Amino acid sequence: MPRPFSPKVLTANALLEGDVVYLAADGHWTRHHAEAELIEDEATAELRLLDAEARGHEVVGAYLADALRGPRGPEPVHFREAFRTRGPSNYRHGKQEHA
């Protein structure tokens, strides 16, 4: 049996600022993980990735990251992705600066 697909969000860095962005369900790039589209099947995931790669004038380095459904929207699974939602731990820089 194929392994069940674990849900994903599509993430990348914005071309101009380098800030972490996520693909929302309506196709716009959001800076907030919770506003990302939670992709729950593999075919859609592959399609979203192809679309994102075609939007190289907006973002850099698009990839799919594991995520879970949470009460306020998708939540990261891996600690690396959790850090990307906030910023570094030594200063309140990055996203947490304006949170």
Add this chain to the structure above:
Amino acid sequence: MYRYSEFDEAFVRSRVAQFRAQVARRIDGSLTEDEFKPLRLMNGLYLQLHAYMLRVAIPYGTLNSAQMRQLAMIAERWDKGYGHFTTRQNIQFNWPALRDVPDMLDALADVGMHAIQTSGNTIRNVTADHFAGAAEDEVMDPRPVAELIRQWSTDHPEFQFLPRKFKVAVTGSPMDRAVTAAHDIGLRLVAKEGGIGAKVLVGGGLGRTPMIGKVLKSFVPLPDLLPYLEAVVAVYNLLGRRDNKYKARIKITVHETGIEEIRRLVEEEFAARKPLFKGADEGLLSEITAQFAAPAFDAEGPGDYETWRQADPVFRAFTDTNVAAHRHPDYAILTVSLKAHGATPGDATSEQMRVLAELAERYAHDELRISHEQNVILPHLPKRHLKAVHEALAAAGLATANVGLASDIIACPGMDYCALATARSIPVAQELATRFEAMKIEHEIGPLKIKISGCINACGHHHVGHIGILGLDRAGVESYQITLGGDGGPDAVIGERTGPGFAYDQIVPAIERILLAYLDLREGPGESFLDAYRRLGMAPFKAALYEDGEARADAA
């Protein structure tokens, strides 16, 4: 110190102009990321976890006050008001916007600096002993040689697409403060009858396959050095593996080919290349050497330095740890710690950079150094000014008296910034230093080098730390492996792993257990941690780490 020639200036300016056009074409969509990435990397621009990062070379770690002020200005105007000094004598700006980078590079060019070849499979920034030109124990200032190599390697057409990156370090002192044995090429300048030359080490490196450099040739006279280096890199360029990134560094080439065969090939290549140099390199080296003439040391004497030391215990503690012997008896080499307890190792704010620039200009012959240990050095400071300098540093939060002690930790940026990292390293360093300070233990412990890397690439030099910490991702959790007994000095040694790793919240107590064990086990305060480890071996430290610790180790 070296001043850019018209040629340097024109070259750097033309590279900035080129990159400005490349950035514009990336932004307007004419260049894809695949096309742009190698271009930005050639100019030191990385994309990290949260933002772009601009890595600027500080060749052989030397800066003047105007350059330091410019770094402060750049940090303030285009970044977040600080810079991060790295283990390769670079400064990294962590938050530049893509559009601003050409302006940042122009501002660097204004003070004779650049970010060229701070990335990519090229010869990287040439590093050197941070006490160069000032140390008591030096054969020769290594910086003229390092500058010669910088000029030769910058945009060298043959070496723009090496199998992998290539790092060179130069020391002029038998103490080897430049970790030459952990570089692709390490040069140790030595005196022999008839002149100065270099002992050439090759194939050292840390990372996933740590190796200590091997002696390729015990003495290469200075006039032969550049053609000899070119022969080494040319041999590597042909032999080095391009099929596997993890086997592409010269250390693997040397390991797989054998040092004798490499030596034979280099000699052959050298014989063919030497005549082509026609002495131009020697002429250039003597011109460069003239620019590194020592400053005119003043004859004012040490002033009340000793009296102040006796009278003020804080000042005495500061000078005990942070001052090293200068070649001139009335001078000091002062290391300014960028490791305030709880702060990020290697970070300086723009304000702190300006204070350092001001002190260098006013008191210390306008020279500053950045060490691979992520500190700043005033290499030529008259002792009579130490008191005033200490007071100014204290006011700027820069008077931490911990150089060479447990809290003087090297840490790579780790997963707080770096896209390659597998775990964080900065907060581990911060918490360790905070803990040592709370325990008031580090002066009792004495000399100790703790080095932390947030991934196997080992930018934090953990393999050569007396205590090394390596952060890994073990099944989605940060896990930290400990190595003991590493040494980055002249007789470099790779540390040995203690055993299973420790979780993020267990690594500080684990290090504490090692240090308490050391205090119990040592023969006296005269026996350093490293000496005690060499005498006792791993066993007692391992016992202290893991005894009744079934829940402590994560069995990684």
